[in-house]
Amino acid sequence: MKAHDNTNPKPHRFGFITLAGPPNTGKSTLLNRIVGEKISIISRRPQTTRHRICGIKTLPDAQFVFVDTPGIHSDEKKNLNRVINKTAVSSLNDVDLILFMIDAKGWNAQLEKTFKHVRNVNTPVILLINKVDQLKDKSMLLPLINESMAMFNFKEIIPISAISLDDVPNFLDSLVKHLPEGPPGFPDDQVTDRSERFLASELIREQTFLRLGQELPYSMAVQITKYEYKKKHDRPILHIDATLWVEKPGQKSIVIGKGGSQLKLIGQHARRQVEHALGCQVFLTLWVKVTKGWAENASLLQSLGYCET
Ligand SMILES: Nc1nc2c(ncn2[C@@H]2O[C@H](COP(=O)(O)OP(=O)(O)OP(=O)(O)O)[C@@H](O)[C@H]2O)c(=O)[nH]1
Ligand SMILES: [Mg+2]
Structure with a gap:
């Protein structure tokens, strides 16, 4: 600072x-x-x-x-x-x-x-x-x-x-003029309180909003299960595994698409967005899993970061 x-x-x-x-x-x-x-x-x-x-x-x-x-x-x-x-x-x-x-x-x-x-x-x-x-x-x-x-x-x-x-x-x-006088509370190069990992999960979720029709994105949540930097030829490569949670088996088929085409598209676009945001190469693997009523499940909501204490 x-x-x-x-x-x-x-x-x-x-x-x-x-x-x-x-x-x-x-x-x-x-x-x-x-x-x-x-x-x-x-x-x-x-x-x-x-x-x-x-x-x-x-x-x-x-x-x-x-x-x-x-x-x-x-x-x-x-x-x-x-x-x-x-x-x-x-x-x-x-x-x-x-x-x-x-x-x-x-x-x-x-x-x-x-x-x-x-x-x-x-x-x-x-x-x-x-x-x-x-x-x-x-x-x-x-x-x-x-x-x-x-x-x-x-x-x-x-x-x-x-x-x-x-x-x-x-x-x-x-x-x-509406702010009180006081010293800065954050380092001057910090732009958010959220982690890279959170941003990555949001950029994946954004693609579900952009690519899936109707109500489906509202029934989905993204959970990052692996977030690891590895080095190749001295350059960092970020390996991300993420699970897309849906509520019904029918939704899973839609998200995956014919021959996996939809999921591939979501993955490709999300990877590019994350690479652009973080400035490094990214390997992104997406999984789709069904948990009936995850949006009602308090403990799953908490583990997905939807917690208010
Ligand atoms: N024409 C026009 N569109 C805008 C403007 N600002 C935002 N939008 C569009 O409005 C839509 C919603 O923008 P968001 O920034 O996601 O809105 P939000 O208030 O954060 O929405 P929630 O997160 O759902 O509460 C997007 O398609 C934006 O591109 C603007 O000044 N003019
Ligand atoms: Mg918003």
Whole structure:
């Protein structure tokens, strides 16, 4: 960690900022954009993020810890969904600022219900209206801002397009004043609190979202069973074995595909993603296993990392 510069007239700030909101609004997209690396997976489907993931951004005068959360949703039928919601809602507490992200379509009854969780905590909230690039008529923004201001005492309302956010410094400038003064909490080259191994499992899970249709990705979990660096000609090669858990034998056949074609494709794309993220050669072996009702099984959920203590 670099020594803190005491001659700097600006006090250093450090704090935690939760990215919250309903599923699919672009929270993980924004996190990756700010940090400048892919640390949280993204898909076109809702409920992609399942875990609390911190992304760390270090500037000379401030260190921001962004907490990406699963979208808060209303279907709590499965134990997995309840655990995921609990993760999202508990991340609203003990932080310095909440960025509540909605998309430019605006408010509806479901969204207002989700927002109740935010109303209940005593933390400053900034409203981010994302995906403004999708607004055909930009004059629609002003009524949405007015409606939002009437709903809640937001510290600020910021329309953005996370997918193409170029001016990250300017965006961070609007957040920094809400962070308390304090020294950095992480080394300045650390970008996430999550391990490489976790990132690898997420990049595999992302491929299931991108390549498998319908509801199947929601019935799946990824478990890394081997994660070993070996050396070949002095170059590290990472050997990963991972199990894709599904709930039914029929799902296993779909994931494997005809002659193993689907699984091969998932494996190839995931391997490339992991190689790109970690900068080394990867050997990836995938297995598919059935455990009926894994999404209900508390101990399996815990061993897969879905635990809230
Ligand atoms: N047009 C447009 N699409 C966006 C923007 N930001 C994100 N998206 C897309 O919205 C989809 C959802 O993005 P995510 O970042 O996965 O959303 P999320 O809020 O993290 O979703 P969950 O993890 O499911 O809660 C992806 O297809 C993104 O490419 C944006 O500014 N404009
Ligand atoms: Mg997400």
